[in-house]
Amino acid sequence: MKSAMGIIPLFRLFAASIFVGRCLIFVYRVSHTYTSTENEEEEALGKWAWIGLFLSELWFTVYWLFSVVVRWKPSYRRTFKDSLSLRYEQVLPDVDIFVCTADPTVEPPTMVINTVLSVMAYDYPPQKLSVYLSDDGGSDLTFYAMLEASRFAIEWLPFCRKFKVEPRSPEAFFRTAHQLPLENTDIAVEWTTIKKLYESMKVRIESTTRLGQISEEIRKEHKGFREWDFVSGPRDHHTILQILIDGRRAKAVDNEGQPLPTLVYLTREKRPQYHHNFKAGAMNALIRVSSRISNAPVILNVDCDMYSNNSESVRDALCFFLDEKKGHEIAYVQFPQVFDNLTKNDVYSSSLRIVSKVDLHGFDSYGGPLYIGSACFHRRESLCGTKYNKACQQDWMTIKVETKNNEESAHELEEICKVLASCTYEENSHWGNEMGLKYGCAVEDVITGLAMQCRGWKSIYFDPPDRTGFLGVGPTTLLQALVQQKRWSEGDFHIFLRHNPFLYGYNTISLGLQLSYCLYLLWAPHCLASLYYVSVPSLCLLRGISLFPQVSNPWVIPFVYVFFGNLAFSLVEFLYCGGTCLEWLNSQRMWLYKTTTSYLFGFCDNILRLLGYSKSSFVLTAKVVDEDVSKRYEQEVMEFGTTSPLFTVLATLALLNALVFFVELKRLFVEDEPISLALNRYGLQITLCGLLAFINLPLYQALFLRKDMGKMPTSVTYRSIVFALVACLTAMY
Numbered sequence: 015m016k017s018a019m020g021i022i023p024l025f026r027l028f029a030a031s032i033f034v035g036r037c038l039i040f041v042y043r044v045s046h047t048y049t050s051t052e053n054e055e056e057e058a059l060g061k062w063a064w065i066g067l068f069l070s071e072l073w074f075t076v077y078w079l080f081s082v083v084v085r086w087k088p089s090y091r092r093t094f095k096d097s098l099s100l101r102y103e104q105v106l107p108d109v110d111i112f113v114c115t116a117d118p119t120v121e122p123p124t125m126v127i128n129t130v131l132s133v134m135a136y137d138y139p140p141q142k143l144s145v146y147l148s149d150d151g152g153s154d155l156t157f158y159a160m161l162e163a164s165r166f167a168i169e170w171l172p173f174c175r176k177f178k179v180e181p182r183s184p185e186a187f188f189r190t191a192h193q194l195p196l197e198n199t200d201i202a203v204e205w206t207t208i209k210k211l212y213e214s215m216k217v218r219i220e221s222t223t224r225l226g227q228i229s230e231e232i233r234k235e236h237k238g239f240r241e242w243d244f245v246s247g248p249r250d251h252h253t254i255l256q257i258l259i260d261g262r263r264a265k266a267v268d269n270e271g272q273p274l275p276t277l278v279y280l281t282r283e284k285r286p287q288y289h290h291n292f293k294a295g296a297m298n299a300l301i302r303v304s305s306r307i308s309n310a311p312v313i314l315n316v317d318c319d320m321y322s323n324n325s326e327s328v329r330d331a332l333c334f335f336l337d338e339k340k341g342h343e344i345a346y347v348q349f350p351q352v353f354d355n356l357t358k359n360d361v362y363s364s365s366l367r368i369v370s371k372v373d374l375h376g377f378d379s380y381g382g383p384l385y386i387g388s389a390c391f392h393r394r395e396s397l398c399g400t401k402y403n404k405a406c407q408q409d410w411m412t413i414k415v416e417t418k419n420n421e422e423s424a425h426e427l428e429e430i431c432k433v434l435a436s437c438t439y440e441e442n443s444h445w446g447n448e449m450g451l452k453y454g455c456a457v458e459d460v461i462t463g464l465a466m467q468c469r470g471w472k473s474i475y476f477d478p479p480d481r482t483g484f485l486g487v488g489p490t491t492l493l494q495a496l497v498q499q500k501r502w503s504e505g506d507f508h509i510f511l512r513h514n515p516f517l518y519g520y521n522t523i524s525l526g527l528q529l530s531y532c533l534y535l536l537w538a539p540h541c542l543a544s545l546y547y548v549s550v551p552s553l554c555l556l557r558g559i560s561l562f563p564q565v566s567n568p569w570v571i572p573f574v575y576v577f578f579g580n581l582a583f584s585l586v587e588f589l590y591c592g593g594t595c596l597e598w599l600n601s602q603r604m605w606l607y608k609t610t611t612s613y614l615f616g617f618c619d620n621i622l623r624l625l626g627y628s629k630s631s632f633v634l635t636a637k638v639v640d641e642d643v644s645k646r647y648e649q650e651v652m653e654f655g656t657t658s659p660l661f662t663v664l665a666t667l668a669l670l671n672a673l674v675f676f677v678e679l680k681r682l683f684v685e686d687e688p689i690s691l692a693l694n695r696y697g698l699q700i701t702l703c704g705l706l707a708f709i710n711l712p713l714y715q716a717l718f719l720r721k722d723m724g725k726m727p728t729s730v731t732y733r734s735i736v737f738a739l740v741a742c743l744t745a746m747y
């Protein structure tokens with residue numbers, strides 16, 4: 015989707031009509047109520063159910079308004095990289111690139127170094143680039159892979175430059191461009207050589223990783239390995255800092271004599287008695303260490319699972335930072351997160367399609383997108399806590415970094431920087447609060463971005479029109495997807511409670527932006543209304559309580575219009591953004607699953623935290639799964655396979671709706687009451703229940719029909735059958 019400008023007026027018209035529909039629904043809810051002919055108890059019950067439904071609809075409407083605000087006036091951006099080169103090529107600023115990794119088994123070292131190599135190979139003066147890897151896994155395996163990468167870069171960078179290779183992650187390159195360019199023998203020869211080099215490196219790294227330890231032979235290759243003699247475990251060790259390529263040295267050149275970017279490996283100190291604050295802690299350590307080594311004014315942050323797919327992204331980002339009119343007020347430039355491991359119809363709806371094609375463009379027009387963790391360029395100054403003011407307007411980009419470091423040897427520099435990454439360094443300081451990334455929130459990125467915007471900075475969303483900037487790894491099992499969503503919803507709601515955009519952003523960020531933020535920050539409480547809507551109307555059906563207008567009553571029109579109008583809109587929007595119909599259906603299912611489980615648990619965690627019970631955690635998203643699981647993923651078969659309370663909730667809700675639907679069908683067709691009467695009275699409720707049963711079809715399959723390892727575990731099946739039956743029986747009697 016290039017730009018949705020043309021259809022914006024249409025959208026506004028549609029939104030207005032839905033708004034009228036929603037108002038009519040409220041008029042109906044307020045002017046009518048449930049009346050029973052049977053008894054008082056029944057009537058009281060019905061009245062409560064009615065009020066609950068009214069509140070849910072009220073909530074849905076408020077939430078829908080946020081989504082309308084986001085879509086109201088999106089903005090789309092282009093860059094002019096040629097003008098940038100013309101004007102600034104000689105004075106381009108330094109750029110520091112931070113890559114984070116946390117665990118060598120969940121995030122394999124080969125993946126990590128592919129990301130590292132892709133960012134080392136940016137189309138940018140290499141002497142101005144410094145790449146830092148933060149290894150929270152404290153693993154010598156990752157260090158070894160980095161050492162290999164530092165050697166491979168000598169061949170890889172000139173190769174990329176010469177043949178304008180895209181993408182510059184070797185793994186992705188050889189995977190996507192497996193056709194050998196035969197017509198030109200020169201390329202063919204070099205291609206084969208470099209491919210062989212890469213593959214032999216990969217074999218070495220993978221065999222070492224499989225072995226789980228570094229052989230004596232390899233240990234001799236670098237003094238750095240000796241550091242691991244003193245490491246007692248991934249949560250208990252000193253700082254290890256190794257400058258693998260020292261870009262200041264004349265020796266640091268590739269095989270064509272061109273300079274290489276600086277390459278640094280860091281694992282910050284960790285001690286059991288100190289909380290390490292997950293990725294935020296890692297990033298802050300990197301900010302400090304890099305400030306002493308290269309101190310570039312621009313910082314790019316990527317996760318190790320997200321490689322650069324476009325060698326020009328640095329230049330794209332600088333077009334905004336160096337913009338004469340607006341550049342001085344920009345804190346960060348966020349690129350979309352796109353994933354390259356998704357299947358055609360994206361079973362787990364991991365693609366963030368609507369987020370990146372719709373929502374973030376909307377945020378942009380109100381003052382800037384959220385910071386979403388990876389693929390984001392920062393201005394060091396704003397990340398370090400500076401408030402935006404007039405002084406920021408000076409020519410900050412072109413100020414040359416002090417070169418005092420030049421006399422120190424790499425070893426001296428390493429020793430000096432180690433303290434900056436120690437556990438105690440942050441004691442009694444503003445780090446994690448006013449400086450650097452904020453601590454104590456499961457979405458350190460969003461809260462940090464919001465804090466910067468509240469300090470007066472703006473941000474930019476840039477979705478490159480021709481070539482995606484970054485490609486990452488999305489969750490590939492249902493549980494991973496739900497757990498990731500739980501972390502996000504928990505963190506987002508935490509922000510709403512503790513760093514509310516209306517309070518902190520009062521007078522500094524626009525009302526539009528404050529409202530837009532709510533679209534994400536209120537995911538968690540959204541579960542309440544959703545849970546209500548997918549269970550209570552169905553349970554009421556069993557009892558014969560009708561909660562919607564009769565089908566023959568004109569009041570039914572707004573209900574039908576709002577419900578189906580919104581569904582139709584979201585389908586059209588999805589297709590417009592390049593999705594498929596099946597993908598849309600999957601996204602609807604996932605939205606239901608996320609709201610009723612992830613958001614529910616995220617919500618509960620926040621409540622527990624308020625009561626002082628819960629402590630923060632960060633469940634990493636797995637980047638590798640075993641073959642069996644991955645095969646089912648390729649076939650787009652939903653993966654259950656493990657017992658999890660999340661699955662119990664899902665299965666219970668699904669069974670409940672199936673049960674009710676069957677009971678109702680039986681009633682309709684078997685009992686004496688004429689069908690038309692019952693349909694008229696319960697039409698909407700039965701439709702809702704039927705739709706819920708329909709969207710859950712894959713789940714019933716997993717419960718009762720499948721035989722593979724990914725089916726629902728029997729314990730979950732039994733448990734949810736019991737829960738669903740109990741709920742139905744309670745409702746009936």
Ligand SMILES: O=c1ccn([C@@H]2O[C@H](COP(=O)(O)OP(=O)(O)O[C@H]3O[C@H](CO)[C@@H](O)[C@H](O)[C@H]3O)[C@@H](O)[C@H]2O)c(=O)[nH]1
Nearest residue numbers: 114115116150292293296317318387388456457498634635
């Ligand atoms: O103690 C930790 C935990 C995580 N990480 C890194 O954080 C990144 C994100 O972790 P991942 O498991 O990939 O989670 P995702 O859900 O994919 O991450 C998204 O959501 C996170 C916030 O919840 C953001 O930090 C990420 O940038 C964003 O991509 C990875 O590079 C990890 O190596 C650390 O460095 N240290």
Ligand SMILES: [Mn+2]
Nearest residue numbers: 317319487635
């Ligand atoms: Mn990730």
